[in-house]
Amino acid sequence: MAQPSGSNRGKEAHMEQLITFVVLIAIGYFAGTAAESRHYRSIRERERQFLNLPAVTARNFLDDREEVAGTMLVYGNVVVSLDYFKRILAGLRNIFGGEVKSYLTLIDRARREAVLRAKKMAGNADIILNLRIETSSIGQNANRKNAVGSIEVLAYGTAVTLKK
């Protein structure tokens, strides 16, 4: 059998790269979509559970007549990263501009999750005052241009328990 020529070997290498690329996209797409819808379901359910614990951005929401039993600083944080498929989508979006929906849902999920964790920490408090949400990018790609590495979302506020 004849040795494969140089250009043939080059084609094989290209094929391998292409296959890896397609496999990564497929994994990213299927696993990422499944994880996202599962996460949204769980977020919606827990948000319903915490309906009786409102979180407000107001600093002074309390009536003078209400007696305060306890105060506590509560916080919740989440670190999320993008899947391979979304990264490609966002890369394509960079060409035409416009809203990058794939990033949007990821950060939205992270924010809601962080707020839920802060509420969980509040326990049986009655209200969370001065809720603040902070987003920062961390990790390997944080300082690189045009790259979203991992994003950390931190939500914090003051949980107040009233005397009943």
Add this chain to the structure above:
Amino acid sequence: MILTNVETVPGKRIAEHFGVVSGSTVRAKHVGRDIMASFKNIIGGELKGYTELLNDSRKQATDRMMEQARQLGANAILNVRFATSSVAQGASELFVYGTAVRVE
């Protein structure tokens, strides 16, 4: 020690101010976590290792701030704020600051 991120401690009167107290820590993630995170980068979603790491570091920074306030004789810290900045590749600084006061 009472911590709040509003200007008062709801339901309490401020007796004395001690000025700003702060605590910070710079943390790098370790290799094992980094490898797990790069796998997770294919699928996307929450990186639990990093979440825990940052949560622990923030607690440490808060503890340092509380220690400083305790030395001043304060029993509450008002208007607590958190700040995060990435100082170098793979390392982030977690900074927390507030106003130490004594409440009655």
